[in-house]
Amino acid sequence: MDLNFSPEESAFREEVRRFVKDKLPAPIRHKVMNGVHLNRDEHVLWQRTLHRRGWGGPGWPKEFGGPGWTPTEQYIFEEECAAGGAPRLISFGLKMIAPVLMAFGNPAQQQRYLPKILSAEEWWCQGYSEPGAGSDLASVKTRAVRINSTEGDHYIVNGQKTWTTLGQYADWIFCLVRTDPEAKKQRGISFLLIDMKTPGVTVRPIITLDGAHEVNEVWLEEVKVPVENLIGEENKGWTYAKFLLGHERTNIAGIGIAKRELARLKRIAEAEGRLDDPLFAARVAQVEIDLMALEITNLRVLSAERAKKAPGPEASILKIKGTEIQQAISELMMQAVGAYALPFQQDDVGPDYATHLGAGYCNLRKLSIFGGSNEIQKNIISQMIMGL
Amino acid sequence: MNFDFSEDQRALADTVQRFIARDYSFEKRRAIRDSAAGWSRDVWQALADLGVLAVNVDEDYGGLGCGPQETGLVMSAFGAGLLLEPYLAAAVIAPALIRRVASADFQEQWLPNIATGESIVVLAHHDARNEPVTELTGNLTGRKAVVAHGGCADLLLVSAQTAQGNTGLFAVMPGTEGVSLRDYPTLDGQRAADLVLSNAPATRIDAGGAQDAIDAALDIGLAALCSEAVGIMEATVAATTDYLKTRQQFGQPIGRFQALQHRMADMLMHMEQARSMGYLAAMHCTNQDKTARQRTLSAAKVTIGQACRFIAQNAVQLHGGMGMTDELILSHWFKRLTAIEMTFGDTDMHLQRFARLSRIA
Numbered sequence: 038m039d040l041n042f043s044p045e046e047s048a049f050r051e052e053v054r055r056f057v058k059d060k061l062p063a064p065i066r067h068k069v070m071n072g073v074h075l076n077r078d079e080h081v082l083w084q085r086t087l088h089r090r091g092w093g094g095p096g097w098p099k100e101f102g103g104p105g106w107t108p109t110e111q112y113i114f115e116e117e118c119a120a121g122g123a124p125r126l127i128s129f130g131l132k133m134i135a136p137v138l139m140a141f142g143n144p145a146q147q148q149r150y151l152p153k154i155l156s157a158e159e160w161w162c163q164g165y166s167e168p169g170a171g172s173d174l175a176s177v178k179t180r181a182v183r184i185n186s187t188e189g190d191h192y193i194v195n196g197q198k199t200w201t202t203l204g205q206y207a208d209w210i211f212c213l214v215r216t217d218p219e220a221k222k223q224r225g226i227s228f229l230l231i232d233m234k235t236p237g238v239t240v241r242p243i244i245t246l247d248g249a250h251e252v253n254e255v256w257l258e259e260v261k262v263p264v265e266n267l268i269g270e271e272n273k274g275w276t277y278a279k280f281l282l283g284h285e286r287t288n289i290a291g292i293g294i295a296k297r298e299l300a301r302l303k304r305i306a307e308a309e310g311r312l313d314d315p316l317f318a319a320r321v322a323q324v325e326i327d328l329m330a331l332e333i334t335n336l337r338v339l340s341a342e343r344a345k346k347a348p349g350p351e352a353s354i355l356k357i358k359g360t361e362i363q364q365a366i367s368e369l370m371m372q373a374v375g376a377y378a379l380p381f382q383q384d385d386v387g388p389d390y391a392t393h394l395g396a397g398y399c400n401l402r403k404l405s406i407f408g409g410s411n412e413i414q415k416n417i418i419s420q421m422i423m424g425l
Numbered sequence: 426m427n428f429d430f431s432e433d434q435r436a437l438a439d440t441v442q443r444f445i446a447r448d449y450s451f452e453k454r455r456a457i458r459d460s461a462a463g464w465s466r467d468v469w470q471a472l473a474d475l476g477v478l479a480v481n482v483d484e485d486y487g488g489l490g491c492g493p494q495e496t497g498l499v500m501s502a503f504g505a506g507l508l509l510e511p512y513l514a515a516a517v518i519a520p521a522l523i524r525r526v527a528s529a530d531f532q533e534q535w536l537p538n539i540a541t542g543e544s545i546v547v548l549a550h551h552d553a554r555n556e557p558v559t560e561l562t563g564n565l566t567g568r569k570a571v572v573a574h575g576g577c578a579d580l581l582l583v584s585a586q587t588a589q590g591n592t593g594l595f596a597v598m599p600g601t602e603g604v605s606l607r608d609y610p611t612l613d614g615q616r617a618a619d620l621v622l623s624n625a626p627a628t629r630i631d632a633g634g635a636q637d638a639i640d641a642a643l644d645i646g647l648a649a650l651c652s653e654a655v656g657i658m659e660a661t662v663a664a665t666t667d668y669l670k671t672r673q674q675f676g677q678p679i680g681r682f683q684a685l686q687h688r689m690a691d692m693l694m695h696m697e698q699a700r701s702m703g704y705l706a707a708m709h710c711t712n713q714d715k716t717a718r719q720r721t722l723s724a725a726k727v728t729i730g731q732a733c734r735f736i737a738q739n740a741v742q743l744h745g746g747m748g749m750t751d752e753l754i755l756s757h758w759f760k761r762l763t764a765i766e767m768t769f770g771d772t773d774m775h776l777q778r779f780a781r782l783s784r785i786a
Contacts, residue, residue, distance in 0.1 A: 322780035333701035419686035
C-alpha cells in the first residue's frame with residue numbers, strides 16, 4: 038500500500054496547474070471563485086481552450102479524440118481545474134451522451150456527434166426526468182411512435198421533460214422515450230437524440246429558489262425525429278440509460294470543488310474572525326476532516342475501478358458524502374458572514390465575498406436531490422453492496 | 426498510489442486471523458476475561474511463538490522490524506477477536522518508545538524479551554487529575570490514572586515532571602516499595618490499573634527528549650488503535666447485516682424495511698470513511714513533522730471516534746433486545762468501540778486539536 042502519487046502523476050498535476058493558471062481568463066476565474074453562475078460563452082470558451090490542448094474529453098479514450106487518461110489522472114485533472122477556478126466541465130455531452138455513443142452508437146453516429154462535443158460546437162442536455170418520473174425513472178411517459186414513410190422512417194414524439202439543466206443553451210437533447218406502451222416498465226423504453234431546433238420542441242424556464250435560471254421544462258409536441266437518431270435497438274433504451282447513469286457518477290465526489298470551496302470558507306471565516314469562535318472552528322474542522330476521509334475513499338474507489346473498469350455501487354457513497362460536504366460548506370459560508378448573508382445579490386452592500394453566499398446556499402440544496410437523490414443512493418448501498 | 430497489501434502483509438494478517446478463529450473463540454475469551462488476571466500468559470506465549478509480538482521490534486533486537494501497515498493489519502484482526510492481552514501497550518507502544526528514547530544497553534536488555542514475550546513493558550503516562558507524577562532526587566511521587574494493562578507489567582515506563590521542569594521517562598519496577606498498583610477490569614473487559622507512587626525508586630532512561638519520544642510512540646499507538654477499531658467495525662457491520670437478513674418480523678426479513686436499510690447504509694459509509702482514515706493514520710503516524718502528523722492523526726481519530734459511536738449504537742439498536750445481551754459478541758464489540766472512542770483523546774479533544782493545528786499549518 039502506497040498512498041503517494043507517482044512522480045509522473047505529480048508532474049502531470051504541475052502541468053495541469055500551470056495550464057489553468059496561464060490559460061484561464063481572469064474574469065471567469067473570478068466568477069468561479071466567488072460562486073457566480075457562468076454564461077454559455079464562458080463555458081464554451083474554456084471547453085475550446087481545453088480542446089486545443091487535447092484535453093477536451095478528460096474521460097475519453099484516445100480512439101475518440103480523448104487523452105486516454107487513467108482514472109487517477111482524470112481525478113488530478115479535475116482537482117487542479119477546480120482549484121484553479123476553472124469552470125466545471127458541462128457533463129451532459131462529455132460524460133453522459135458521449136460514453137453512450139462510444140459504447141452503443143453506430144460509427145455514423147459516433148462521427149456525427151462526438152467531435153462536436155469535444156469542440157463545444159454542440160451543447161447537449163438531458164431528457165430523462167419527467168413531471169411523473171423523478172427517482173422512478175423507468176416510468177417515463179413521453180411517447181415515440183414509429184412511422185414508416187417513403188421519405189424515410191421517423192418517430193413522432195409527444196411528451197414533457199423537466200429539470201432540464203441548461204436546456205436553454207442546448208442544441209441537442211438525449212431522451213428516454215416509450216416506444217412500447219404494452220411492455221413492462223423498463224422494457225418498452227428507447228433512447229433518442231433530438232435536435233432542439235425541430236418544430237414542436239419548446240423550452241420554458243424554471244426559476245429556482247435562488248432566482249437562477251438553470252433548469253427548464255422541455256415540451257415535445259408532434260416532434261419528428263429520424264430513425265437514424267435512435268441509439269442501439271428499439272426498446273433497449275433502459276440498458277443504455279443505466280450505463281449512462283453509471284458514468285454520470287464518475288468524479289461524483291467533487292473533491293476538487295469541495296477543496297476549493299473549503300479554502301473559500303476558511304478565507305471568509307478568517308476575515309470575519311469566526312475561527313476564534315471554538316464552536317464555529319469545530320464545525321469547519323469537522324467538514325475538513327470529512328473531506329480528508331472522502332478524498333482517500335475516492336482514491337480507493339478509483340483504484341478499484343482501474344481493476345474492474347465500470348464505476349460500481351461504491352460511487353453512491355461518494356455521491357452522498359460529497360454532496361453533504363459541499364452543502365455543509367455552503368451553509369457555513371453563509372453563516373460566517375452573519376446578517377450580510379441576507380441582502381439578496383446586492384454588490385454594493387456588505388463585504389464582497391458575502392454577495393452570493395445566500396443564493397449559493399439555496400442553489401446547492403439541489404446536490405442531494407439530483408443525480409439520484411441521496412435516499413436513492415442509500416437504497417443502492419443497502420441493496421447492491423450489502424445485499425439487503 | 427496503490428491500496429493493495431503485499432504478499433507478506435497478507436500472510437501476516439492471515440496468521441493472526443487464523444489464530445483468532447482457531448485459538449481465540451468467544452467462549453475462550455469469556456473464560457479468560459472471567460479469570461482472576463483477566464488475561465492469559467499462554468495466549469501471550471502463543472502470540473510470541475507466531476512471531477506476532479516481534480512485529481514492532483527492530484531486527485537488531487530479534488524482531489521483524491515491520492511498520493505501521495503491518496501493525497494495522499494485526500490490530501484489525503485482534504479487533505474482531507477482541508483480544509484481551511496487552512498487545513497495543515506492550516507490543517506496539519513500548520517497543521516504539523524504547524527504540525526512540527532509551528540507551529543501547531537498555532534496548533539490549535528489554536527489546537529481545539519483548540519480542541519473545543518474556544517481558545511485558547507498559548507505558549504509564551496519563552496523570553491523575555491533581556496528582557501529577559513528579560521526580561525528586563531520583564524518586565517519583567504521584568498517580569497515573571487508568572494505565573492500560575499496568576497490572577500485568579514486568580516493567581513500567583513512567584513519565585514524570587523532573588526537578589528541572591521538563592518531562593523525563595523513568596523505569597519503575599512493580600513490587601518495589603512505594604509502588605502500588607490497583608488493578609481492575611475496564612468497561613470493555615480489558616484490564617487497567619491506577620499506579621500510585623510514593624517516593625518510589627526509579628531509574629531515568631532518557632537523555633532528554635522524553636516528551637517527543639512519548640508523543641511519537643503514542644501516535645504510533647493511536648494509528649494502531651484506529652486499525653483495531655476498523656477491524657471491530659467491519660465485524661459489527663457484517664454481523665448486523667446478517668442479522669437483518671435472517672431476523673423475521675411482520676412476515677419478512679427486517680432488512681427489507683427501508684428505515685433499517687438506510688441505517689445500514691449510514692453505518693457502511695461511516696465504516697468506509699473510517700477505513701480510509703485508518704490507512705491515512707498508518708501512513709502519517711511516523712512523520713517527523715509533528716504538527717502535520719498530529720493534525721492527520723486527530724482527523725483520523727475524529728472520523729474513527731464518530732464511526733465507533735455510530736456503528737456501535739446502531740448495531741445494538743438494530744439487534745433489538747438481543748443487542749443488549751452479554752451472550753452475543755455484539756455487545757462486547759459495542760463496549761470496546763465505546764472504550765476506543767475515549768482512548769488517547771476523545772472526539773471533541775481531537776476535533777479541537779485539529780482546528781488549532783490547521784490554523785498553524
